[in-house]
Amino acid sequence: xxxxGSRSANRDPHVGADAxxxxxxxxxxxxxxxxxxxxxxxxxxxxxxxxxxxxxxxATLPPDARILCVxxxxxxxxxxxxxxxxxxxxxxxxxxxxxxxxCRQAAEREGISARCHFHEGYLESLPDTASFDAAxxxxxxxxxxxxxxxxxxxxxxxxxxxxxxxxxxxxxxxDVQSPAYExxxxxxxxxxxxxxxxxDALERMRAAYARDVGILPPEQIASIIxxxxxxxxxxxxxxxxxxxxxxxRADQAH
Numbered sequence: 001x002x003x004x005g006s007r008s009a010n011r012d013p014h015v016g017a018d019a020x021x022x023x024x025x026x027x028x029x030x031x032x033x034x035x036x037x038x039x040x041x042x043x044x045x046x047x048x049x050x051x052x053x054x055x056x057x058x059a060t061l062p063p064d065a066r067i068l069c070v071x072x073x074x075x076x077x078x079x080x081x082x083x084x085x086x087x088x089x090x091x092x093x094x095x096x097x098x099x100x101x102x103c104r105q106a107a108e109r110e111g112i113s114a115r116c117h118f119h120e121g122y123l124e125s126l127p128d129t130a131s132f133d134a135a136x137x138x139x140x141x142x143x144x145x146x147x148x149x150x151x152x153x154x155x156x157x158x159x160x161x162x163x164x165x166x167x168x169x170x171x172x173x174x175d176v177q178s179p180a181y182e183x184x185x186x187x188x189x190x191x192x193x194x195x196x197x198x199x200d201a202l203e204r205m206r207a208a209y210a211r212d213v214g215i216l217p218p219e220q221i222a223s224i225i226x227x228x229x230x231x232x233x234x235x236x237x238x239x240x241x242x243x244x245x246x247x248x249r250a251d252q253a254h
Contacts, residue, residue: 062133065087066131067136074099091119093121104116130159132161134166139170170243174215
């Protein structure tokens with residue numbers, strides 16, 4: 001899980017990644033890369049639970065599977081899967097050069113870099129041959145505020161997957177007009193405070209969630225994924241505001 005918390009003291013982590021602000025998002029991640037993992041160490045139990053369920057979801061993949069990791073940051077999910085499956089090969093897609101450099105360094109320490117292709121850039125710059133057996137995309141699509149563009153992002157993943165291949169994805173999700181959202185938001189803010197996010201940054205985060213973040217009801221996000229060329233997504237994970245889905249590529253991806 002690569003996008004759990006705040007990118008900087010001055011900006012919420014989950015802002016829209018349309019053409020206007022993609023460069024700004026990349027710059028913020030570049031600036032925060034060096035201390036990113038240490039800052040969010042206290043939230044690692046969430047990540048570890050997601051990875052545990054990911055193992056089960058991908059249990060039937062072949063021993064030589066090819067995995068696409070989209071927006072993986074410093075590469076936690078790649079490292080986890082590579083340790084479990086010595087025959088798998090990975091393509092890491094990340095626009096932040098600083099974050100991808102840390103991912104590459106971790107892969108070298110783990111002795112798995114020969115099994116990895118590191119692609120600095122956005123998904124659209126990766127060849128779209130349908131060759132991957134599975135994909136991960138954790139806390140990424142919420143950067144995209146426009147629903148049609150968000151479905152287009154998932155279409156880009158689907159085009160690069162083999163027919164029937166599985167996508168494991170997660171995003172912040174809730175009906176922001178419901179009483180449940182306030183309950184979850186209070187708990188989420190407490191979690192961020194426990195992760196040593198400064199109080200002023202928490203207030204900016206709360207405000208940005210109402211203005212700049214693509215937090216939608218879980219069923220609406222599932223529909224967006226399906227419109228991107230997947231069979232109806234299956235919920236498989238929730239931790240606070242984070243929801244996860246398993247989505248199988250449809251026979252005819254867009």
